[in-house]
Amino acid sequence: MTDYTLNCRGMQCPGPIMELFKQMKAAAPGDTAAISVTDMGFKKDIEVWCRKTKNTLVSLTEDAGVITAVVRKG
Amino acid sequence: MSEDKKTIVVFSGDLDKAMAAMIIASGAAAMGNEVTLFFTFWGLNLLRRPEPVSVKKNFLEAMFGWMMPLGARRATLSKLHMGGMGTAMMKYVMKTKNVATPEALLHDAMEMGVKFIACSMSMDVMGIKPEELIDGVEIGGVATYLGSADDANVNLFI
Numbered sequence: 152m153t154d155y156t157l158n159c160r161g162m163q164c165p166g167p168i169m170e171l172f173k174q175m176k177a178a179a180p181g182d183t184a185a186i187s188v189t190d191m192g193f194k195k196d197i198e199v200w201c202r203k204t205k206n207t208l209v210s211l212t213e214d215a216g217v218i219t220a221v222v223r224k225g
Numbered sequence: 226m227s228e229d230k231k232t233i234v235v236f237s238g239d240l241d242k243a244m245a246a247m248i249i250a251s252g253a254a255a256m257g258n259e260v261t262l263f264f265t266f267w268g269l270n271l272l273r274r275p276e277p278v279s280v281k282k283n284f285l286e287a288m289f290g291w292m293m294p295l296g297a298r299r300a301t302l303s304k305l306h307m308g309g310m311g312t313a314m315m316k317y318v319m320k321t322k323n324v325a326t327p328e329a330l331l332h333d334a335m336e337m338g339v340k341f342i343a344c345s346m347s348m349d350v351m352g353i354k355p356e357e358l359i360d361g362v363e364i365g366g367v368a369t370y371l372g373s374a375d376d377a378n379v380n381l382f383i
Contacts, residue, residue: 163322163323163324163325165248165251165252169251169252169254169333169337171255172254172256172337200256203229203256203257
């Protein structure tokens with residue numbers, strides 16, 4: 152199991168989900184990626200992204216304008 | 226990953242509309258969708274190489290070629306262009322807010338596997354030759370588009 156970290160702060164839509172998509176494509180099932188984003192739309196986007204791509208949203212937190220999501224492949 | 230498909234007819238060559246089309250296309254690709262963009266009429270200009278390509282054209286084709294923007298980098302706003310001032314201001318604001326340029330969005334979409342189809346009929350009408358288009362663009366007709374659209378669950382005309 153590998154835990155990836157993606158820093159997508161300052162990136163605008165659709166940058167973060169594109170980065171996450173590429174990372175998850177390269178990852179093995181069970182791997183996780185922690186992605187930090189400052190785009191406010193990401194909070195809603197990530198839930199839909201996980202549902203549509205059949206990945207698991209492990210956690211979603213927000214601190215001082217930074218949204219951090221942990222996503223597990225599969 | 227989901228197997229959904231999306232198609233977009235990119236009719237407009239306006240900066241703002243092209244950006245909307247590219248963002249939706251890249252976003253859909255990032256959701257695991259197969260995306261096909263069909264570029265027709267003014268939208269074709271987005272696919273032109275930024276530098277002039279020497280090809281044989283008749284007078285009218287040459288005139289068209291000269292009057293229309295060379296590539297996404299030269300696209301202008303559909304509103305508030307104001308002789309270039311509005312577009313320049315918008316580009317400046319977008320740059321400060323870290324929004325990707327239309328040419329970068331186009332490149333990213335292609336890199337994400339979005340398919341780019343240039344409409345052969347519009348190319349002919351506007352005198353745009355295949356050599357003038359950026360790499361990675363296929364040329365097709367309405368049947369190509371309809372074939373993709375039939376299989377897609379979202380179909381936009383921008």
